[in-house]
Amino acid sequence: MGKKTFIILAFQISLFNFFVTAQSLPEVKAHQKLMVEEEEKEEYEFARESKNEVEMVFSGLFLGYKKFISSQDGNTCVFTPSCSEYALMSIKKHGIILGTANAFDRLTRCNGLSPEKYRKDPESTLMIDKLE
Amino acid sequence: MRNIITFFIFSIFSLSSHFTPCAAQDLYDYEHTKAFAEHLLGTRQYSLAISEYERLVFLKPEDKNLQRTLFSTYIRAENSALGLKRAQLMYPLQERIPAEVAPIYAFMLLKNKAFDKAKDFLTNENTLSKEDKFLFLGTSNALNHDWEDALVYYNKVATDQKPIVANYREITELALQQKYKSPALATGLSILIPGAGKVYTRDWKDGLVALLFVGTTAWQAHRGFSRSGTKSVRGWIFASVSTAFYIGNIFGSHKSAKFYNQRLNEHSQREIERIFYTNF
Amino acid sequence: MNIVKEKLSVFFILIFSLLGATKGHTQDLHQTFAFANELIESEQYERALLTFHRVLFFGKGSYQEEIFHQMGTCYYELQDFENAARYYDLAYFAEKNDSIKIELTFKKTSSLLLNKDYGYAQIELFNLPDNLNPYFSQKRNFYEGITYFGLGNFTESEKKFLRALPSGNAEEKEEIKQIFKNLEKVEKISPKKARILSMFIPGLGQVYAGDWRNGLNSFLLNAGFAVLAVQTAFQYSIWDVAISILPWYQRYHMGGYMGAERIAYEKIEREKGLIYSEILEVISETKTD
Numbered sequence: 001m002g003k004k005t006f007i008i009l010a011f012q013i014s015l016f017n018f019f020v021t022a023q024s025l026p027e028v029k030a031h032q033k034l035m036v037e038e039e040e041k042e043e044y045e046f047a048r049e050s051k052n053e054v055e056m057v058f059s060g061l062f063l064g065y066k067k068f069i070s071s072q073d074g075n076t077c078v079f080t081p082s083c084s085e086y087a088l089m090s091i092k093k094h095g096i097i098l099g100t101a102n103a104f105d106r107l108t109r110c111n112g113l114s115p116e117k118y119r120k121d122p123e124s125t126l127m128i129d130k131l132e
Numbered sequence: 133m134r135n136i137i138t139f140f141i142f143s144i145f146s147l148s149s150h151f152t153p154c155a156a157q158d159l160y161d162y163e164h165t166k167a168f169a170e171h172l173l174g175t176r177q178y179s180l181a182i183s184e185y186e187r188l189v190f191l192k193p194e195d196k197n198l199q200r201t202l203f204s205t206y207i208r209a210e211n212s213a214l215g216l217k218r219a220q221l222m223y224p225l226q227e228r229i230p231a232e233v234a235p236i237y238a239f240m241l242l243k244n245k246a247f248d249k250a251k252d253f254l255t256n257e258n259t260l261s262k263e264d265k266f267l268f269l270g271t272s273n274a275l276n277h278d279w280e281d282a283l284v285y286y287n288k289v290a291t292d293q294k295p296i297v298a299n300y301r302e303i304t305e306l307a308l309q310q311k312y313k314s315p316a317l318a319t320g321l322s323i324l325i326p327g328a329g330k331v332y333t334r335d336w337k338d339g340l341v342a343l344l345f346v347g348t349t350a351w352q353a354h355r356g357f358s359r360s361g362t363k364s365v366r367g368w369i370f371a372s373v374s375t376a377f378y379i380g381n382i383f384g385s386h387k388s389a390k391f392y393n394q395r396l397n398e399h400s401q402r403e404i405e406r407i408f409y410t411n412f
Numbered sequence: 413m414n415i416v417k418e419k420l421s422v423f424f425i426l427i428f429s430l431l432g433a434t435k436g437h438t439q440d441l442h443q444t445f446a447f448a449n450e451l452i453e454s455e456q457y458e459r460a461l462l463t464f465h466r467v468l469f470f471g472k473g474s475y476q477e478e479i480f481h482q483m484g485t486c487y488y489e490l491q492d493f494e495n496a497a498r499y500y501d502l503a504y505f506a507e508k509n510d511s512i513k514i515e516l517t518f519k520k521t522s523s524l525l526l527n528k529d530y531g532y533a534q535i536e537l538f539n540l541p542d543n544l545n546p547y548f549s550q551k552r553n554f555y556e557g558i559t560y561f562g563l564g565n566f567t568e569s570e571k572k573f574l575r576a577l578p579s580g581n582a583e584e585k586e587e588i589k590q591i592f593k594n595l596e597k598v599e600k601i602s603p604k605k606a607r608i609l610s611m612f613i614p615g616l617g618q619v620y621a622g623d624w625r626n627g628l629n630s631f632l633l634n635a636g637f638a639v640l641a642v643q644t645a646f647q648y649s650i651w652d653v654a655i656s657i658l659p660w661y662q663r664y665h666m667g668g669y670m671g672a673e674r675i676a677y678e679k680i681e682r683e684k685g686l687i688y689s690e691i692l693e694v695i696s697e698t699k700t701d
Contacts, residue, residue, distance in 0.1 A: 022547045022548065022550040022551035022554065022576075023550075023551055023554040023555075023576065023695070025696055027522070028554075028692050028695050028696040029692075029696060030522070030526070031522070031525060031526070031558055031692060032689050032692040032693065032696070033689070034525065034526065034528075034558070034562075034688070035561070035562065035684060035685040035688045035689070036682075036685040036686065036688070036689050037678070037681050037682050037685050068629055068633070069633065069664075071626065071629065071671075072626075072629055072630050072633050072664050072667050072668055072671060073663065073664060073667040074663070074666060074667040074670050074671075076663065076667075098383065100376060100380070101376070101379045101380045101382070101383035101384075102380070102383055102384070102387075103380070104376045104377050104379070104380025104381075105342075105380040105381060105383055105384030105387070106380075106384075107345075107377075107380070108338060108341050108342040108345050108377065108380065108381060108384065109338050109341075109384070111337065111338070111341045113337040113338075113341070114335065114337050114338065117335075132387075158439045158440065159439055159440060159441060159444045159466060159467075159470055160439055160444075161439075164470065167469075167470075168465075168466055168469055168470070171469055172465075177465075180462055180465065183462070352655075352656065355652075359648070366648075
């Protein structure tokens with residue numbers, strides 16, 4: 001405690017000529033990023049790993065849909081992960097026939113009429129429906 | 133890994149014996165550590181308490197009750213997975229686990245859903261009472277939704293020895309009497325009428341939506357075809373979408389029945405867990 | 413992979429818990445306190461916190477003001493600013509030296525700011541005594557500049573930031589004034605205007621907010637639906653347009669103008685953030701002779 005007081009006092013006495021910045025460089029730097037909005041990048045890792053050509057085609061369709069169509073939509077899907085993400089994951093997991101069937105079932109369930117059946121994601125307030 | 137740890141422990145230990153001065157007050161000795169550890173437990177700072185109990189166990193390896201407290205601290209810090217790993221590191225051979233630690237070890241196995249391991253441990257271990265063993269084995273089966281086997285074990289426990297078993301039995305019997313939905317029936321119903329399978333599994337809103345989707349798209353396809361015959365692009369597009377919704381709904385109805393049953397099972401499982409965790 | 417990770421965690425818990433027991437020279441109260449400070453020096457903040465907890469528990473009040481202060485620093489470094497503010501506050505009330513009390517107020521303010529609690533940060537700064545020496549009052553101006561900026565009061569923020577610069581830096585002061593002028597342009601962007609523009613011509617609002625890619629994307633998508641609607645109307649009927657095209661058209665049209673509003677709003681926030689960052693860059697370059 002004695003040491004600290006001494007340093008601060010010595011500092012202040014030497015500072016009476018105004019020509020010093022009170023806020024140290026690390027102090028300024030610590031606050032510099034405060035209001036810079038970090039851009040949230042949706043990466044869709046699962047869409048970038050494909051085991052075969054069929055998966056590659058669907059992954060491409062998915063990424064194209066996300067970039068050019070979904071981006072122009074309001075938030076219409078009631079689930080997280082969204083129907084398109086679910087569809088791609090489903091096709092990758094169950095294959096093209098069962099995967100597509102499961103995806104179309106998801107589309108009919110995406111109606112928001114049965115909120116009691118799902119847990120809510122606190123951050124997005126969407127209903128959680130993971131691929132089983 | 134075990135060898136590395138042993139090496140470290142021994143090397144640090146041998147170093148420390150050279151440097152340790154005869155301090156009057158040693159904040160890291162057994163007594164101080166115990167007081168601090170108990171303070172941390174009392175103030176519910178479980179994660180911090182873990183390393184204190186680790187030290188106590190190290191300082192007094194013969195005190196098996198300390199080991200039990202250590203594992204219960206892992207559980208309270210909601211890290212029973214790590215607690216189990218720690219126990220397995222401490223006792224590589226399950227049959228060496230002492231009587232003080234055996235119940236909490238079994239508890240951690242169940243909490244981590246290691247049901248096969250739990251069965252193996254409980255059948256081979258010989259410090260637990262028969263009553264305790266059957267109770268654990270029954271609960272292991274119940275948490276795994278195997279209600280029939282669970283009841284067999286619960287029935288072996290004498291009620292006068294363990295009155296709580298009556299509660300377990302009651303839940304298990306209720307679980308057995310529950311009316312489950314048949315996935316095959318749900319599938320069949322949806323093949324006949326789109327959405328009917330979901331109405332059967334009580335997801336009637338989703339069922340109606342499915343009927344609406346299949347119906348409107350099929351009607352659109354029909355309009356397309358009746359206007360320009362099989363050359364109608366519109367007709368084919370709506371027909372394939374309609375088929376996809378139709379098949380999707382059949383698949384979904386099967387899944388819906390399975391989820392319905394799973395929800396019933398999970399409800400009973402939670403009841404079992406509630407008794408199990410509060411009475412441990 | 414997971415198993416290895418878990419085994420490693422067990423391993424580390426073991427090693428850390430035993431280090432204390434065996435590290436010969438850190439045993440009594442004073443030495444444990446010194447050891448905790450050493451841990452801060454070596455940036456092991458979580459271990460330092462536990463060690464400070466121990467000193468607090470056994471010390472029965474000794475070293476309190478330093479411990480609270482240091483614990484605040486640990487949480488600050490761990491970016492747990494809520495706890496940092498709490499411990500700086502405890503340290504403030506335990507501390508008797510006025511200069512250190514003022515420093516602690518600044519540290520607490522900084523924690524609150526980094527937690528984006530601008531309102532509380534402002535209250536904290538109000539509590540500082542009026543007659544501060546030049547060093548501290550310069551520092552107060554710096555923190556007030558950030559606080560007002562965060563609260564959206566840019567006129568006050570500019571005044572404070574200018575006062576936070578030492579009097580020799582005329583050039584930097586001019587620069588800051590210029591940067592705040594740029595802010596006026598940003599403030600003229602209106603999310604509402606973007607929304608209305610996109611309602612009439614899809615994509616126009618996005619272009620207005622400076623987002624060409626999304627503007628073009630929205631325009632083409634809506635144009636596509638318009639073409640499809642006209643085609644269907646001629647080939648089939650208006651009724652077909654109404655039931656199979658219009659719902660989609662409506663969805664993406666609405667998505668477009670809502671999106672334009674959002675894009676404009678995000679643009680404003682982003683630009684403000686960059687301007688703020690520029691101001692601090694200028695301040696960090698001020699001469700300290």
